[in-house]
Amino acid sequence: MTSVRTRVFNRLSMTSNFYTSENTRLLILAVCLGLATGIAIWVFRTAIDFFHEIFIEGLQHELSQTLIGSGAAIFSLALAGLLVGWLMNRFVGEERHHGVAGIMESVALIGGRLPYQRMPFKALASSISLGAGASVGPEDPSVQIGANLGSMIGQKTHLSEEQVKLLVAAGAASAIAAAFKAPIAGVFFALEVILYGSFSSAAVGVVVLSAVISSAFTQAIEPHPEMGPFAHTLSSPLEIPLFVPLGILLGPIASLFIRWVYFQHDWWHHHIHLPRPLRTALAGVLVGMVAIFLPEIMGTGRETMNEVLSGEAKFALTLLLILGTAKLLMTGVSIAGGFVGGIFAPSLFVGTMLGGAYGLVMDRIIGGGSHVTPPEVYAVAGMAGMMAGVVRSPITAIMLVFELTNDYRLILPIMLTTVICVLIAERIEPSGMYILGLRRKGIHLQEGRDIDLMQGVKVGDAMLKPAPSISEKASLVELRDTLRKLRTFSMCVVDDDGSLSGIVTLSDLQRAYDNTHGEKSLTVGDICTRNPITVTPDDVLWTAIRCMSVNDVGRLPVVEPGTHKLVGFIGRHGVMRAYNIAIARKLEDQHTAERLRLKTLTGAHTYEYYLTTNAPANGKRIQEIQWPTESVVASVQRGGRLIVPHGSTQLLTGDKLTLVADPLVENELAYLLEGRTLPPH
Numbered sequence: 001m002t003s004v005r006t007r008v009f010n011r012l013s014m015t016s017n018f019y020t021s022e023n024t025r026l027l028i029l030a031v032c033l034g035l036a037t038g039i040a041i042w043v044f045r046t047a048i049d050f051f052h053e054i055f056i057e058g059l060q061h062e063l064s065q066t067l068i069g070s071g072a073a074i075f076s077l078a079l080a081g082l083l084v085g086w087l088m089n090r091f092v093g094e095e096r097h098h099g100v101a102g103i104m105e106s107v108a109l110i111g112g113r114l115p116y117q118r119m120p121f122k123a124l125a126s127s128i129s130l131g132a133g134a135s136v137g138p139e140d141p142s143v144q145i146g147a148n149l150g151s152m153i154g155q156k157t158h159l160s161e162e163q164v165k166l167l168v169a170a171g172a173a174s175a176i177a178a179a180f181k182a183p184i185a186g187v188f189f190a191l192e193v194i195l196y197g198s199f200s201s202a203a204v205g206v207v208v209l210s211a212v213i214s215s216a217f218t219q220a221i222e223p224h225p226e227m228g229p230f231a232h233t234l235s236s237p238l239e240i241p242l243f244v245p246l247g248i249l250l251g252p253i254a255s256l257f258i259r260w261v262y263f264q265h266d267w268w269h270h271h272i273h274l275p276r277p278l279r280t281a282l283a284g285v286l287v288g289m290v291a292i293f294l295p296e297i298m299g300t301g302r303e304t305m306n307e308v309l310s311g312e313a314k315f316a317l318t319l320l321l322i323l324g325t326a327k328l329l330m331t332g333v334s335i336a337g338g339f340v341g342g343i344f345a346p347s348l349f350v351g352t353m354l355g356g357a358y359g360l361v362m363d364r365i366i367g368g369g370s371h372v373t374p375p376e377v378y379a380v381a382g383m384a385g386m387m388a389g390v391v392r393s394p395i396t397a398i399m400l401v402f403e404l405t406n407d408y409r410l411i412l413p414i415m416l417t418t419v420i421c422v423l424i425a426e427r428i429e430p431s432g433m434y435i436l437g438l439r440r441k442g443i444h445l446q447e448g449r450d451i452d453l454m455q456g457v458k459v460g461d462a463m464l465k466p467a468p469s470i471s472e473k474a475s476l477v478e479l480r481d482t483l484r485k486l487r488t489f490s491m492c493v494v495d496d497d498g499s500l501s502g503i504v505t506l507s508d509l510q511r512a513y514d515n516t517h518g519e520k521s522l523t524v525g526d527i528c529t530r531n532p533i534t535v536t537p538d539d540v541l542w543t544a545i546r547c548m549s550v551n552d553v554g555r556l557p558v559v560e561p562g563t564h565k566l567v568g569f570i571g572r573h574g575v576m577r578a579y580n581i582a583i584a585r586k587l588e589d590q591h592t593a594e595r596l597r598l599k600t601l602t603g604a605h606t607y608e609y610y611l612t613t614n615a616p617a618n619g620k621r622i623q624e625i626q627w628p629t630e631s632v633v634a635s636v637q638r639g640g641r642l643i644v645p646h647g648s649t650q651l652l653t654g655d656k657l658t659l660v661a662d663p664l665v666e667n668e669l670a671y672l673l674e675g676r677t678l679p680p681h
Contacts, residue, residue, distance in 0.1 A: 023205075026163055030170050030206045033153055034213030037146040037174035041214070042221060044123055044145060045179075048138065051131025052299075055080055073133065073295070074288030080132030081284030084125045085277030085338050091121035099140055100342070101437035103147045103168065103194060108443070111161035112168035114151040119144060126340040133298030135287055135330040136341020139179055143342070146175030146214075147194070169194040170207045174214035181226055182403035183208075183215035185396050192393040193434065225406040227306050233409060235373045243413040244420055246358050246378060247385055251424025253354065254389025257328055257347065258433050262440070264336035276338060283337020287330050297327045300345040305352045305383075309405065311376045317360045324353030343433055347390040348383045348404075355382015355417075377410060384414045385421035392425075392432030394418045441540055459544050460537030463558045465568030469494045472501045472525030479509055479524050492557050492566055493528040499564045500557050502528035535570065536561045544570050605663055606634070609673040611655040617672045623647035630662035631669060 055076045063072035106114050126141035150171025154164030169190040176186030190207045234240070272279055291297060296304040304323070307313040315323075331346040359375025366372050380401060388397035398418055402411075431439055469492040470482055483491065483506055490505040504524055512527045534557050535544045544556055555571035611618055617625050622633060622645055636643040637656040643649060651657070657673060670676040 026159075026166065026206055027209060029153055029157065029159075029167060030210040031213050033146075033150050033167060033171055034174045034177075034210035035217060036149050036153075037171055037210070038178045038214040038217030040123075040145050040149060041142055041175060041178035042218065044127060044142065045138070047124070047127035048130045051080075051128050052133075053131075055128075055132040056298075071288075071292065073291040073298070074285050077132055077134065077284030077288040077291070078281045079284075080128050080134070081281035081337070081339065082277045084128050084340060085275070085280035087121055087125045087128075088280075088338065088340065089276040092118050092125070099434075099437070100143055100172075100193065101434040103144065103172065104196060104434060105438055105441075105443055106151075107165045107168055107194060108196070112147075112151050112165040113155060114148050114168065116148040116152040116155075119148040122340060129334075129339040129341050130299055132284070133287070133291065134284065134339035134341060135297055135299075135327060135334040135346060136339050137300055137343060137345025137348075138341065139176065139344035140342025141340060142175040142179040143172045143189075144175075146171035146173070146178075150174075150210075165195070166203050166206050169203070170210035173207045173211040176400075177211040177215035178218045180400060180404060181215060181218055181222070182400050183211040185400035185403055186211040186215070188396045188399055189393060192396055193391070225404065227302070227309060227404045227406075233373075234377060234413060237412075239373050240413055240416060242362055242373075243378070243381055243417045246355060246381060247417040247420025248424055249358065250351065250354065250382060250385045250417070250421040251389055252428055253328075253350070254347075254386055254421060254425040255429035257331075257343075257350065257386075257390050258429050258431075258436060260328065260332045261335055261343065261433065262436065264332035268336040280338035283333050283339060286333050286337070290326055290330055294323060294326050296323055297330055297349075301327065301349040302345075305349055308352050308356045308379050309376050311374060315356065317357050320353045320357040320360070324350045324357070327353070343390060344387060344400075347387045348401075351382040351384070351386025352379045353382075354386065355379040358382065377413065380405060380410055381414050381417040385417040388418045389421040389425040390433050392422065392435065394422050443540055443542065458537060459535050459539045459541055459558055459570055462541055462544075463537065463568035463570045465558075467492050467557060467566055467569040469566055470504070470524055471496075472523065472528065474524045476509060476512060476522055476524070476527070479504065483509070490555070492569065493524055494566055498566060500532070500534065500559050500566045501525060502530045503532040503557070504528040532557060534559045534564075537567060541570075605661060607659050607661055607666060607669060609657050609659070609669065611651055611653055611657065612674050613653050614675040615673050616675070617651050618653055620651060621647065622649050622651065625651075625672065627672075628661070628665035628668045630665045632660045634658045634660050 059079070060072045060076040063075055103112075103114065106112055123141055123145055126136075126138070129136055130138055147168045148171070150167035150169070151164060154167040159167070172194045173183075173186035173190035176189050177183040180186075187204070187207050190211075191204070195203065268279065268283075272282065274282065287298075308315060308320070327346055327349050331343065335341065335343070356375050356379035359373075359378030362378065363372060363375055383404075384397045384401040387400070388394040391397065398411075398414055401414060429436070468482075468486050468488055468490075470479060472493045472495055474482075479491070483489070489507075490503060492500055493502040493504050495501050502525070504527060508527045508529070512522060516522060533547050533553070535547065537558055538561070547556055548554065555569050557566055558568040558570055559565060560567055627633070633645045635658045636645050636649060636651070637658075638652065638654070659669060661669060667676070667678060671678050
């Protein structure tokens with residue numbers, strides 16, 4: 001009978017004609033992914049048009065003929081908000097990895113393994129949001145569609161972690177390529193944002209191929225560019241310096257845009273205590289109230305941007321400023337309120353309006369005429385500058401504007417505006433929209449490198465409970481006795497409800513005795529340190545580590561968010577325990593993925609055993625054991641550490657062994673490693 005080793009190599013040889021290499025397989029999957037993403041984005045856009053017909057062309061138009069009149073936008077957006085909120089609440093729920101920032105987090109922390117089962121419901125909610133006119137963009141859900149498809153293909157085909165991450169990035173690139181008919185921008189978005197600068201030449205090939213296939217499918221169905229084509233030209237190279245003030249003006253506004261979105265998110269989270277459907281409906285009412293007077297802010301605003309960029313409709317300076325401001329404000333309300341969408345299209349809209357307004361000012365200062373650069377050119381530069389300032393992906397922004405407008409003749413002013421805007425925005429708000437979202441969760445990406453494992457562990461996973469505590473009404477004698485009994489140098493101080501009041505240490509007690517000579521009327525509340533630094537169970541452990549480091553403390557109280565009730569504490573020992581948890585999780589994920597890949601490629605069975613005390617193999621070296629011919633020891637795990645097995649590796653009680661074996665020898669392996677009785681022959 002042929003050994004397992006021989007069978008494995010034979011099977012690999014048989015499949016090598018099709019899978020010439022891992023890269024070839026990946027490229028084939030990239031083609032499939034690009035085509036699948038192109039089809040999915042086409043369905044998504046069709047759904048948006050469908051709901052646009054229902055809510056705006058149908059419901060809103062019909063209601064405008066009734067007593068509701070101009071309030072029809074309020075009613076239709078409120079109804080859409082109810083439906084979106086119900087869908088998200090019922091089928092999606094709270095998400096750990098949400099939006100583009102969530103995809104970045106997934107790629108950095110868990111190898112790009114996204115919960116793709118929820119994606120159809122999120123896409124449906126987004127198509128309703130956009131179709132009804134919420135002030136959001138289609139690119140965020142589009143990117144999620146492509147990334148989730150890439151993650152699904154990677155997981156279903158049992159690819160390695162790095163390959164799954166690559167397909168997630170390729171899916172995101174394909175989505176941008178299909179959504180905006182901009183394959184080059186899609187590629188740079190994947191490399192700049194999703195992979196965050198961590199990629200190889202092989203990665204570029206996979207991403208490019210997927211984006212090209214997706215874009216080709218979309219172009220075949222809808223050959224016209226998203227905007228334009230336009231015929232803009234710069235009247236004179238001497239006018240290029242005029243784009244510097246535009247970048248300087250857009251920088252603070254881009255930073256304001258970022259902060260406004262997160263301010264709205266926090267405000268709605270802490271002050272609007274309504275069920276999710278009612279909260280989103282309320283956001284719809286607010287957007288609808290503004291849309292009564294400014295219908296241009298509804299949806300992506302593509303038609304209005306086209307009018308400004310083409311110069312077909314002459315907008316007044318005041319109107320452009322009002323439209324840009326209203327769009328910025330309502331985008332924050334829409335996203336915070338629960339509508340599903342992104343910030344690409346809104347940032348492009350705001351940049352177009354403000355750039356056009358700046359162009360009108362320049363036109364008046366210099367004096368209009370055929371020899372002066374028209375305001376539309378400044379609007380194009382404003383698009384790229386604002387998006388780059390918000391997302392912090394300047395190359396993506398430049399290429400996206402070129403591909404959207406189908407106009408490559410304005411590269412110098414667009415690049416100048418974009419670079420200046422990003423530089424100014426970074427001085428005011430160092431993080432872009434997506435990176436700030438991660439940092440608010442305590443996750444700090446390092447460009448070009450993998451993220452720290454500790455950022456994937458919550459404080460709740462590592463905290464110890466209950467925390468040593470004492471009532472703020474306790475006497476100093478009670479504090480002294482409790483510290484001595486628990487053999488600790490510090491304790492949490494709580495009130496009658498169990499909420500944290502402060503921290504008291506042995507030094508505080510000693511100081512109190514020295515200064516008051518043991519005044520009996522003093523209580524623990526009188527000498528403790530009030531308003532200590534705290535963390536919550538949902539905080540990422542990196543946040544706690546940073547707080548301990550910055551403030552030079554060895555432990556932090558853990559409290560419930562909102563109520564401030566003490567639930568535990570996190571110290572250096574907890575951090576070390578969490579580090580071991582993170583390593584074990586990482587190893588387990590990698591080990592499982594590789595095991596599944598082996599089974600897929602060779603048809604071999606894998607078995608896992610925990611070595612018991614009474615097992616014949618316990619305490620022996622691998623080379624000393626009489627293994628069945630049809631078996632191979634693949635790995636040994638000991639205390640969360642992965643050991644590559646050699647003949648000299650000694651097996652100890654509790655070791656977790658993974659073997660590739662024929663099912664016929666399973667009983668023999670169980671006898672060797674677990675001490676089970678062999679069945680009679």
